Amino acid sequence: MIRVTFIVDGEEKVVQFEPAALEYRRHGRPGSLLDVALNFDIPLEHACGGNCACTTCHIIVRQGMSNLSDMEDEEADRLDTAWDVTPDSRLACQAIVKGDLVCELP
Numbered sequence: 001m002i003r004v005t006f007i008v009d010g011e012e013k014v015v016q017f018e019p020a021a022l023e024y025r026r027h028g029r030p031g032s033l034l035d036v037a038l039n040f041d042i043p044l045e046h047a048c049g050g051n052c053a054c055t056t057c058h059i060i061v062r063q064g065m066s067n068l069s070d071m072e073d074e075e076a077d078r079l080d081t082a083w084d085v086t087p088d089s090r091l092a093c094q095a096i097v098k099g100d101l102v103c104e105l106p
């Protein structure tokens, strides 16, 4: 069971799921943070539909960065264009969840 905490407007929303049982919601990479958020009705914007073509799904990882898939060049290039990017930033549609983590929607 994986546990992900989303911090939305300062409020923590905790979700737990079995990766194999997660239903793909057709936006972003299967099993990505965006996919998890959509499964649990977390209001995570995704203007490009999860295609790594905008930065509206920008999130900041507060704990558990090593529990996300490695960042690929396409994500890094896109993230460079995001507003207020930090060393702990990721694009939720590209980062696949592999273990527990805490992230904040900026």
Ligand code: FES
Pocket: 045, 046, 047, 048, 049, 050, 051, 052, 053, 054, 055, 056, 057, 058, 078, 091, 092, 093, 094
């Ligand atoms: Fe557009 Fe993630 S939804 S880059």
